Amino acid sequence: MNGNQDWALRAPPSAKLERMEAFFGGYGFEPHRHDTYAIGRTLAGVHCFHYRNSMRHSLPGGTIVLHPDELHDGEAGTNAGFHYRILYIEPALLQQALGGKPLPFIPEGISRDPRLYAATQTLMQGMECTIDPLEEDDAIYDLAQALALVAGARRGRKALDYQAAERAREYIHSALDSTITLEELEQASGRDRWCLSRDFRALYGTSPYRYLTMRRLDHVRSLIVAGQTLTEAALIAGFSDQSHMTHHFCRAYGITPARWLRMLRCHGTVAPT
Incomplete structure (x- = not known):
């Protein structure tokens, strides 16, 4: 880490989920929402974010649980910045363990429940660690069960197909x-x-349209990491132009695609072009 310079580091590619580690020295990202769960852990500092009309403060020892499509932002609570790990997991993966039940919901966005902390231990390893496929499957199952236990049953839902x-x-x-x-x-x-x-x-x-848009943005991120220009990536992924893609990227991740790429390059995750 160079002083308070923001950086991000991605874990080795996985076919099932995305893991990242990052540092922000001040303001992290604008209000945004994505269609995955964001499960995180603050390693150092104070991670502050607005969530469901309240300011939340994540400290080491707790587990961040942001529900899909819930608006949130992020910033440092002190001048020292904050350092955290986060994983993004598609609800479809959890449904393989939940069997078609409504998604678990943690309304506060942060949990101190030890069951959830323990269930995320494998997935919160350092980015240099490669998780074996079977170990990853077990961890996803454990996470789904822990989320369901901590959230409790959601009532009043009609039967789902x-x-x-x-x-x-x-x-x-x-x-x-x-x-x-x-x-x-x-x-x-x-x-x-x-x-x-x-x-x-x-x-x-999330809605079918948002799901489609987010999968296209996943493709955009893979393309620009591989060296495609923003314009090329936007068109290949199915967006009408770069401006259209950038608009959706900012709404989904809270930063521009150019800044996201710079943060990865700062830590050597992506080679400079």
């Missing part, structure tokens, strides 16, 4: 570079479009 929602999600993945309509998802899933839209949100934490 998990299989139909999963068919719609798979269809989205098969047509990332196409214009997808709700009518197409209805046909692919065999479920009435409005019931499908409700179930999709409950099971995966």
Whole structure:
């Protein structure tokens, strides 16, 4: 780390989730929301963020649990900055363990529950650690169960059609570079479009359109890390132009794609171009 210069480090690629470690010396990122859970741990300093209309303060020893599609930002609580690890996990992975139940919700955004802290130990290893596939699967299962236990049951939900929602999600993945309509998802899933839209949100934490946009942004990040220009990456991933992509990138991650790339280069994760 160079003084208070912001940096970010990504873990070795995984087919199932993304792990990162970062340092911010002051203001971290603008209000944004993504369609994954963000499960984190503050290693040093005070990590402050607005979440559900309140300012939260994450200190070492707790677990950050940001629900999909919940607006949040991030900044340092002291002049020393804050250092943290975070993993982004798609609700679809947790559903493999939850079996089609509504997603667990931690309303405060931070938990001191030791069960959740213990369940995240494997996934919170240093970025230099490569997690074996079977170990990763076990850790994801443990995380899903711990989230469900800590959050408790959510009542008042109508029955959800998990299989139909999963068919719609798979269809989205098969047509990332196409214009997808709700009518197409209805046909692919065999479920009435409005019931499908409700179930999709409950099971995966976001709308079908947002899910599609986030998968395109995942593709953009892979492309620019590999050396594609922002314009090229935007078009390849299915956005109309760079401006359209940047708008969605900022809304999803709270920083511009150019700044995100600079932070990775600062720590040597991406070679300078």
